[in-house]
Amino acid sequence: MAHIPDPTADLDWSGYNGSIVEHFTKNALAHPDRTCVVETKTSESPERRFTYKQIYEASNILAHHLHDAGVSNGDVVMIWAHRSVDLVVAIMGTLASGATMSVLDPLYPPTRQQIYLEVAQPCALVNLARATDEAGPLAPIVRRYITDALNLKTEVPSLRIGDDGFLDGGKVNGNDVFAQARPKATQVPDVLIGPDSNPTLSFTSGSEGRPKGVLGRHYSLCKYFPWMAETFNLSAESKFTLLSGIAHDPVQRDIFTPLFLGAQLLVPAKEDIAHERLAEWMRDHKPTVTHLTPAMGQILVGGASAEFPSLDRAFFVGDVLTTRDCRALRRLAENVNIVNMMGTTETQRAVSYYQVPSRAQDPDFLDKLKDTVPAGKGMQNVQLLVIHREDRTKICAVGEVGELYIRAAGLAEGYRGDPALTEQKFLTSWFVDNDKWAEADKAASKGEPWRAPGYFQGPRDRIYRTGDLGRYAESGDVEVTGRADDQVKIRGFRIELNEIDSNLSQSVLIRDCRTLLRRDKDEEPCLVSYIVPELNEWPQFLKTHGYEDIEDEGTDIGPTKVYFKRFRRMQTEVREHLKGRLPIYAVPTTYIVLDKLPLNPNGKVDKPNLPFPDIAQQTEDASDEDLKRWESLTGTERAIATQWAELIPGLNAKTITPQNDFFDLGGHSLLGQSMLLVLRRVMGANVSINTLYEHPSLGGFSSQVDKALGKTGAEGESADNEEPEYARSLDELLKELPQSYQSADPSTIRAKAKPTVFLTGATGFLGAYLIKDVMERTSREVKLIAHVRGVKDSKAALSRLRRSLEGYGLWNDAWETRLSCVVGDLAKPQLGIEPGVWKTLAQEVDVVIHNGATVHWVKRYGDMKTANVISTIDAMRLCNEGRPKTFTFVSSTSVLDTDHYINLSDKQVGTGQGAVFEEDDMMGSRTGLGTGYGQTKWVAEQIAMAAGKRGLRGTIIRPGYILGDIETGVCNTDDFLVRILKGCIQLGVRPHIVNTVNSVPVNHVSRVVVAAALNPLASGVHVAHVTGHPRLRMNEYLSALEYYGYKIPEVSYDEWKDELESYVSAGGKEKDQEQHALMPLFHFVVNDLPANTRAPELDDRNTVQILKADAENWTGVDESSGYGISRTDVGRFLHFLAETRFVTWPTGRGRPLPEVNLSLAQLESIGAVGGRGGGGGISAASGAKP
Template identity: 60%
Template structure:
């Protein structure tokens, strides 16, 4: 307060910060005066030598006030050796200093917390510091009668929110002793001192409620700021203080104060207030006069949400010390007041915080977008977890790894052990920096937590490493100190095998021991002797490591084993060659679940004049986006899209629109013709609620079932729910409400067996033609090698049976779906695209002469929609066949044609090069992984043989496309479509523009021109590929 009264700038050098950071602070703000507080020295010791050296050698200190302290009667004194350096100036205390300041004069210097490793200094102004006090008092009922509890350290932000607020209001302030800021004790202190208001961070709020039983009914307002606030913590707080209103606030160090808020009514007033808020509390609305804005990751599109009272005020009231990124309007007219010199007049400032809002792609693991807050929210749902934090860390091989740091709920842990029998282990833990890590005591809790997450998250979002801590480290601002979270070396995390483990180890065969040992070489911290016959490699590893594992097993055991063999059993200790009739055996049982009779819809009632309403699954995927375009390009059509994982219908529609914009397809005129429902194919009834189910049943005229779980190594049992059972439910929906035409998007994977390849060769050689669309595919009850192909085969048989019972529509079988004919937009997860890039990375391409049934996505979408609106009688198959059909070597030769240095080599040589890459293990930091790694098993499984495919007849496709031209489009596409060398060039140009591939550097033709705005759209809207919306 004395510093502010003197018109100077105040900042705090918190002794809890590491010496290196204290040094950085001093070097940035170069103070002229230094005040040392006795209590801080008593508690934390003298300044570190590094800090003291910086003060002595680098700073020009004019004034030092050592040993500042309060006497028992409240008098302020300072000085060493009992001397009081204020003795000669105390008579000046009643007279205010003659200092001229204004609203824009600086008063505080704060530093960002550095939770991501980088800290920045921010100058605050008097205007910013005091701006919201009157409004907050009015809005939240604060007054001089309020009693504030300061639950954070006093460095930086807490000075401004926890201390200045009660001072400005004339309220009371309670500062707990350091030893009271811990679980259980803090809640007891709150009950003892009866504060009415507090303003902690969410992390400090977790300390307040963690393990607490003491209620503190006096609390009326809790303002939380600084991190994501979960509803779980809010519920805990409401139980301990039912009368308190919870206000989630958002701000940055750069704004001096929080600038937006979301109010949660007290449990006493509304016990259900938290029920509709999901896992986290929203950021809410701007403070009075504040305009909140957000933008996508690229600065081309801004959205704003403003306070309804006023929309031309400040986004931000500060600027950086080291880089003054602010825009100043004209200075106000000088009216003669002296302080006008320190006032720049009213103006708007816009500060880009860098914080992620609605969509939080905090990390990416192996190409999948990871929602870290979603993981933490589900971890927090386990009664065994008191606190948690999930991060993406790099291991010693620079492999990105999901790591969850968990603090156990000890009381619940002991109850859990009592119900299961094992004894608790007495372990003091290992000190790693500021953390105490338990390496052995909570071994069982890790397996329990992993199973807990498996039932709630997709497999790629389940962390592979769990580190149990005594408590999460906090920085002085009360936030979780992420850089201080330890990442122990694998050798430390490796556990000793128990007696039970050793008995299991002895029961294994030598082959099984060899495989288990191979596991331990790839999975950090795994003791091979702890691997059981029923252990799953994928609890700790992932499919890319599995590729390397199986390559090592092939070399060690000299057996030809594929990743599919391993995945069929779910236990990678044994190589399972179980029979491949599981999928066909399930068909008879599933057929009994079909309705006895299905409604038959006629296509004649649907026309451009009468209109048609489509229900579409998988609308945000690659093919789904083009299906939506083909539907909406037609006259008088409407679309109901099923969107997975959306929190509400508005969010669902935004996701669909964003996907269409990403592919360059969106037209504003479609907005009123699109609606959405929220669903999930892995759940019964497509995951639709009753109202949505009835709405679709009563409204839709046609159903295109396009969505599927696509995975080339997952087994049939894993994929049956989203791929097969969803098809049964989709047809059940067609049988309720209005009769509907039904189209099922299948795949030529259902035909890819030796039987049909041989049949095709024989029929083509005798001039009898290719495999007919009318073939029932019953010979493929065995022989299909991928779980995906098996699910499509079973689904096709079920759809055919429903057709015999009355359902009308089509089964559409496309092959490879490549980029758009019009825009060249391509799917970067496509096998052919990965092969093109992988060949460039290896510097070679394999010689394979098989034909490739590849068709542009636009044409595939046209065939699907045409088959839906113009079905042949009954339920028929429609093949999407390439015209012309390139051979694989012709397709890959386009790389050399356009200047990529990839000579053609024999397949065995190419395969050896790829295996050498995999054998080398993890890539170096910043080195790009080979695009073929996720498909390594396919690339090395005798491609010349596995890429053989039968020739397919497509007379039904010709018929429906001609009918579509007559009834709907006036455009005859019955001649079909295919891929040319120039098309490959355009796809390559697109992949270069989006930086998926490097530009060619060798001699060759120039890549064809394309509209580069589509690449900008992809960057702006940020969807597509596995990480995109689906």
């Protein structure tokens, strides 16, 4: 049971632990000769060491100087800073004077420095000499502001500590600025510092780019150090690093932690904070503790090979920490214990923590985590509260996403000069009356001096609103799921930028990434992903796919380098990677490949310095060789190359060679459809998208265009009698099929108390309903093992599966005891399942349902063969090992998508014999299938039928279009029939097409599949058709739009097609899926849709027999009469689609849409599954042909 914090608990509101000045003084007096700060050697200077006594006395000199000048409690001292021992002296001297320190980083532009001064209104300025040496004096604009707008009490012109500890402050009017203070070096000024005194003024980003100044409190600086020392094994023997940005508040942790403990601080040179060099610095100087941002951590490990086993503890703050980053660090530092700390400038030291033990201690620990490390639990007397977004009096339950608040006594004071924002973000607790703590404090008071007015405001039970979203895990740890302000909207869809980056980081090709919402040159909002390639993986990727590397040194743009040519294939690969994991509207349209992400001085990604999307439009110049080759191209090649260059950003047509591949150059299916439209209009060439996939090179595709235009001599033509690749592939695969198969008797399965079903394709649309049907069997319970890809372990697989089911409104907590998962991948041998797990499945499973497949209307047979055909062979092999099993294969009526079966259906219906029978020979599709998807399903069917003749028992299910849930309206937005509804709404007209549509609700398809799996027919493998009863005609289906109030009049198909072509032509070339819902199937719908949607009538006697047996043996409900789709069902689908913003709400006169019940949680979850059918493209479970 998870431990969720009690928001009424006492968090030691008055437990002041003294100031950092007191603790530093105590250590300096007790151990004056102990090493305090070490500036490590550089290429130009030797190492410098300073004792506690030297730092103590130097800081006292500055403190007395400030104090004598009238600087006091509440005054701000601004430090012109440099990463050095001088910074430590300046900070501690300021605090010892009772003042507030703030840092001015020379790396920030002068305009930002001026804003810092405007907010801080400092009374004193301390210039570090080495800052001036390195960056020059303050910029004129900054100096002018100081002169004109500030009334400084003092300025230290040039602070520098010598090798012997002598502190020089420079001269004013020819006099040593520290002359009066130097005799007081051994004593701290006699000033009162209380818990609510302000030691720090730190800056964080604000609205409209203006930084906010956050005032810290002395209470917070030392409050948590004793607990941290005990918990994380910190002591006076520890050696810390000064790596944080000098104006970033984590630098305070770098400095104050060792000074509190009496430990040592190592300061690296600027030249050492670089890729590879920093790891070597760690190895040479042997620090034991470091504080890093994830971005600085990537600098530490990026390209490095030096190992540093001395590092014991690495604290990460400031950004999302990925397990990938942790693995990289553990590779070099086997003994490092990683601590992920989540907090903000506003929470000061009060943060959460999550510990990752060292590789030496637990090498497999990271395998148990998701892609990002949890925020964890609050430190001692710190609470992470996940609060309900609609009712803030409620703490969220485990797994429920809410807004994250931090409750602690150690929060910062607030925003300097902005009481309204302070009140908005630092909230008085509504869970308990603060008077309770005030009374307890009054009773505990011992009259301590720090309780004086102005130094202590009394106990304050406050809660800081972080702006993060999170949820409690079963362990009680908090997982951050994103930021409220990272939820951006594009065309009405809510998108989590953090989710995009999380999925990007799962690709082995990506080392680092960041996604932003930017505006393109047309001021249109677009998602842009900036990616840094993992160069170690790139050669292997090229080798695996048979690609050549491209010479490209990159172009320097600002602080980073942009690659325009070399990684085009990566951009295409990454786009496909995301399409399988995110809703299509959340897939970025632009990818910019950089050598590194630029960082700001605080070690965070410098977003303003990331190139704008327009940079992707830059084109390379053509060389003399390119121009000579261009002249040698055919007219068709030049015309098509010109089209490619207009579509693909950054491409110069004259640099394209006949061997260049459209997809290698950055093209994808949607751009391909746009090109085909232009070819139709400009050249009169009617070429399909499948042709582009089969002949993707400029030369090969141009040859096919010439062929379509009737030009003679086109290369690449094959003999008319040559069998297609898929038919030849079948013959080869049948040669390797086992000679015999074992099979289970269904009666023995029924006799079991809890038979076990193994299911592939579980996270897709149909897969979700298959799980529901299996788990809700009424006569006896059934166990189910789901095959899930794209996750690290079975726990993460179950979590992903649960989210998918929640999105469809199907999840039931009662299933958890009978539902488990295995991790795998259909595109890998043995379904991607580990050998030990495979063996267990072979021994435990009774029924195999192979539902998984890559679904795509335009990919070639060869592209999908492994995932769709070889996986079927492997699934049957599982049936042949261990315990005998039955086998069910979910196919598609796309295997009937040839003229042969249309003609056969017409002939048999005409003679009164019915339709295409389930036992009909399938050799009519040995040639003529137009889609790679249909071809893979046909080959897999033939292999399954052959296995049936060799002993396997099972069923091949052939469903038509799988439409939505007729009870809830939930449907798959990637299905053609759903997309055509949206396409007609976008166009404002619908086509008149009288063909019947073989559409079936998903509820019925899932019932047939599971019924067939548990009640297979007699020996062998048989086909079961799932066909609509009755079938709607296409014009009846589409007429539901007007019936329910959409102003969508019916026009002829030719008029509708013309409207679609005009609509698409008028759109932008990179609007992707939002250009038009039917764009992925453009060629299919404009190339005689009435003919393409003709489907044969199907006999379904086997299905009727199976459903009757299922009623008798398992459910008690006879559903053998079947189901079709009614107009009311279409209305429910439209209601669901409008609720999820896939379509607009109707605005005309019509019947109200039928009610559907969708919870808020389901609407949020549906975005995670995107309505997808589990594949990589539009659902092809139909008899249509593109």
